[in-house]
Structure formats: C-alpha cells, structure tokens
Amino acid sequence: MAAACVRTISKTGRLVYDKATCHPTKIPAFVIPLRNAERTYGTSRLDFGARLSSYALLRGGRVLGCAFIFGGGFGFGLYQTVKLTLQRHLAEKAKVxxxxxxxxxxxxxxxxxxxxxxxxxxxxxxxxxxxxxxxxxxxxxxxxxxxxxxxxxxxxxxxxxxxxxxxxxxxxxxxxxxxxxxxxxxxxxxxxxxxxxxxxxxxxxxxxxxxxxxxxxxxxxxxxxxxxxxxxxxxxxxxxxxxKWRKWVDDWLVHLISPNVYRTPGEALASFDYIVREGKFGRFEGFFAKYVGAAAMWIISKRLRNRHNLQEDVRQDLYKAVNDWMAAVGKKKFMGGDSPNLADLAVFGVLRVMEGLQAFNDMMENTKVKNWYRRMENVVHNHNHSE
The missing domain is CATH 3.40.30.10 (Glutaredoxin)
Incomplete structure (x- = not known):
C-alpha cells in the first residue's frame, strides 16, 4: 500500500543521497512550479530523471515494484484499508x-x-x-x-x-x-x-x-x-x-479518494506536495516521497481503478457517490436531522482531506454537496475545542 511504498521510497532515497553523484549540491538548479504549492525543489529535470532511471535499474525497480506489490491507496496520503473481499468474508463469518x-x-x-x-x-x-x-x-x-x-x-x-x-x-x-x-x-x-x-x-x-x-x-x-x-x-x-452509511464510507467512499487525487501526473504531484508539507518527513525523505511517490501513485491509481471497477473517468464515480449520499440526506440539514450523526461526521471527515486539490474543487462544482459541506464546516468549527 501507499504507506509501505513511501517507506521504501524514502529509505532507498537516503541510500541515493549518500552517493556523491546524487547529492543536491552537485545538481544544477531548476525550479519546478506547482499549482497551489507552497514548496518547490531545485533540481535539473534531465539530470534527476536520468539518475532516477539509473537508480531504478540498479535497485531492480524496487520503488514501483513496491507500489504494485502493496497495491492500493492509503487514501489521500497514506491510509491503509482492509479489502472489500475480506470485509465481506468477516461479516459473513462473524455476523457482525x-x-x-x-x-x-x-x-x-x-x-x-x-x-x-x-x-x-x-x-x-x-x-x-x-x-x-x-x-x-x-x-x-x-x-x-x-x-x-x-x-x-x-x-x-x-x-x-x-x-x-x-x-x-x-x-x-x-x-x-x-x-x-x-x-x-x-x-x-x-x-x-x-x-x-x-x-x-x-x-x-x-x-x-x-x-x-x-x-x-x-x-x-x-x-x-x-x-x-x-x-x-x-x-x-x-x-x-x-x-449502513458509516460502513459505506469505509467500504466505498475512501476507495475513491486515491484514484481521484492521483488521477493525472500533475494531480499526483500536487497531492504528494501536500502530503509532504503536512506530514512528518525528513528533508530528503520528503524529497523522494514527493517525486518518486507521486510517480508511483499515479501508476497505482490506474490499478486501483480496475480493482474497484471504476469508470475510465474516475471523477464520475466520485460524483455519483457524493450525490448518492446527498440523496440519502434528502431535504434535511444533515442525515441526523438538525444535527449531524456519525455518518455525517464520517463522510465529512473523508471528503475533507481533498481540500485544496483539483478533485475537491471539481466535486464541489459538479455535485449537490456544497451546502451540506458548508453546514458541516460550521458545526464542526463551532464545536471545536481541540488542542
């Protein structure tokens, strides 16, 4: 899974950094601009690409191999899930x-x-x-x-x-x-x-x-x-x-996040830029997690699309899921009525991790979720006393 992939990418990144030929001070400066990004990294596109290719050959493609072995998305930024098949098996076995x-x-x-x-x-x-x-x-x-x-x-x-x-x-x-x-x-x-x-x-x-x-x-x-x-x-x-809807969040909604936030190379890079900025990474762990991780997860997102039987345009599955949720809420302020219930809080918690990314903007523009989402923001904020 993506968390395991990031660990492999970052650990092997340290090995690359230890080689004199890969030290950042030896690399010509080339700033890659990112949309909505607060951080950029200086490197030569050709030089870094050549070294990355050489590294992949030397290490037997371990980075992408890791991605394919562990498969799925840790959602948006490092989450791990139990597969639907296992959940169904356990549900049948335990009658939970x-x-x-x-x-x-x-x-x-x-x-x-x-x-x-x-x-x-x-x-x-x-x-x-x-x-x-x-x-x-x-x-x-x-x-x-x-x-x-x-x-x-x-x-x-x-x-x-x-x-x-x-x-x-x-x-x-x-x-x-x-x-x-x-x-x-x-x-x-x-x-x-x-x-x-x-x-x-x-x-x-x-x-x-x-x-x-x-x-x-x-x-x-x-x-x-x-x-x-x-x-x-x-x-x-x-x-x-x-x-029913809490289970739906874990069994279905979270599986739509990775294919959508890693849908294109540009979206994957923006997503990993966000992950690295908000997460706890060392300087060089973050560097390799961002660039190599983005490339790996863009490829993995296609596998996830097939695994979960998503459409070619994965946005349509996200839109449908969100509109299905809004149809269940109906004309009420929340599924819980005047106040959110646990399903409201779960759906909001999952969708919130996409904020600031293209997938989130597209969802807000192309579904009926906007008013409900803004109400959720207000009630969660008004109750917020966390440290």
Whole structure:
C-alpha cells in the first residue's frame, strides 16, 4: 500500500543521497512550479530523471515494484484499508451486523470525557481515517493531543503491536485502534456515562485473518455499533441507516479518494506536495516521497481503478457517490436531522482531506454537496475545542 511504498521510497532515497553523484549540491538548479504549492525543489529535470532511471535499474525497480506489490491507496496520503473481499468474508463469518450484546450494568461510574480523560491521537494528518476521528472529537468539543507519525520510520508508534494509524491512547494506558472502533467506543462512553472504556472495548473483538496475498490483517467486530439500548439512542428509527452509511464510507467512499487525487501526473504531484508539507518527513525523505511517490501513485491509481471497477473517468464515480449520499440526506440539514450523526461526521471527515486539490474543487462544482459541506464546516468549527 501507499504507506509501505513511501517507506521504501524514502529509505532507498537516503541510500541515493549518500552517493556523491546524487547529492543536491552537485545538481544544477531548476525550479519546478506547482499549482497551489507552497514548496518547490531545485533540481535539473534531465539530470534527476536520468539518475532516477539509473537508480531504478540498479535497485531492480524496487520503488514501483513496491507500489504494485502493496497495491492500493492509503487514501489521500497514506491510509491503509482492509479489502472489500475480506470485509465481506468477516461479516459473513462473524455476523457482525446482528444486534450485538449490550454491556452489563452496574459498572463503576465513569469520569466525564474530555475533563478527566487525556486523549492522544497518533495520526497521519492527511489520512482520511485519522480525519474521521478528528472530526468526531472536534464536533463533540473533546480536547485531545495529536502526534504526527513519520510514515517512514514510524518511531512514534514503535511501542505498539498495531502498526496502523489512527491509534488513540486514553490516559496513556488504554489503546483504541481503528477509526470506526474509536468513534463507536467514544460515542458509547459519551452516551452511557456509566461504562468504562476497557469494558466498552470488549464489545469490539479483534479478529485476525489472512488476505489473498497471505498477509495477516485485523478487523474488529461490531465496529459500527454504539453500545446502548435503542430507547437510549437519539435516532431510533434511523440507527440502521447511520450504520449502513458509516460502513459505506469505509467500504466505498475512501476507495475513491486515491484514484481521484492521483488521477493525472500533475494531480499526483500536487497531492504528494501536500502530503509532504503536512506530514512528518525528513528533508530528503520528503524529497523522494514527493517525486518518486507521486510517480508511483499515479501508476497505482490506474490499478486501483480496475480493482474497484471504476469508470475510465474516475471523477464520475466520485460524483455519483457524493450525490448518492446527498440523496440519502434528502431535504434535511444533515442525515441526523438538525444535527449531524456519525455518518455525517464520517463522510465529512473523508471528503475533507481533498481540500485544496483539483478533485475537491471539481466535486464541489459538479455535485449537490456544497451546502451540506458548508453546514458541516460550521458545526464542526463551532464545536471545536481541540488542542
């Protein structure tokens, strides 16, 4: 996947830099302008291209090989997803969409979330799954600290056996993994006011399986359920609809981001420029991640298009998905009515990572999402008390 690809690209980039012939001080200056970019890199187009080709031959095409082996997009900027086939298999095997058992009563009174609990979010800023969690926390006015993870070395999460982001640490002792589990568990905590986080997490069992490549992957049972009784839920009649669209976000919407933001070489370069600026990269890690990563992900985006059976013009799939969402919202302000529900927050969190890119501008101009999106911006901003 793209995160693994960036790690390989950046690590091998260091090896290239260590060679005298590839040191930036030896390269003639040539500034490549970028649309909407705040950073450019000085290099000779011909010289850099020749050296990149030589490097690819010397390393056996490891950069692009990595891209094709790991395949898919980490969404917009370094996200990892479980494939649809695995999700369907696990859903059939575990029957996670059946109503889950509720937590037992009589637990110790929980502290008020956001005052007694200290939350630390380990993230990639441009990851749509991390964005989903931030939107939830911001909307509910829950203070939290963010730790930007270097996608190459990942030293910030070396203590964790779970090697993906987001990871949310509660009081430095309880670890929550997977964006949908994090959101469901915290929403359960907010609504129940009497259940402790460790007991809540027991309702989201970790399940391990192997994908078609033989690689072990992790999923979580019941992850779209908020563990309270129906009579406690504010939207009794629309609870299943909320779950349906939250799942749709993870199973479909996120898979449209990479093919659209890496659609052309120019869009891929602008996307990686944004990723490098907003992410935590070393100087030379960022240099190789930006240029080699953009080239690799442009090629990978075509494979993603075929994998997910997208149209030749992937914008049309993005437009249709967004308009399908707006049709589900209907004439209401939000799917949740006068206030956003968890599906509103998830859709907004994923779409928000494209802001500033051509795909986002095209989406706003060619779909019915603009008014809903602006309302979401306002309510999330008004509730935002994050640190």
């Amino acid at each position: 969409l059946s109503f889950p058992p509720l937590l037992q009563d009589g637990l110790t009174q929980a502290p008020d979330l956001g005052t007694d609990l200290k939350l630390k979010l380990y993230q990639y800023k441009t990851c749509p799954f991390c964005s989903k969690v931030r939107v939830f926390l911001d909307y509910h006015g829950i203070p939290y600290e963010t730790v930007e993870v270097n996608p190459v070395m990942r030293q910030e999460i070396k203590w964790s056996g779970y090697r993906k982001v987001p990871i949310l640490m509660v009081n430095g002792t309880v670890q929550l993994n997977d964006s949908s589990v994090i959101i469901s568990a915290l929403m359960t905590y907010l609504m129940s006011k009497e259940k402790m986080i460790p007991q809540i997490l027991a309702c989201y069992p970790e399940m391990k399986a192997k994908n078609e490549h033989g690689k072990e992957v992790i999923e979580f049972g019941n992850k779209y359920w908020v563990m309270v009784n129906d009579h406690e839920y504010p939207e009794k009649d629309s609870r299943k609809e909320e779950i």
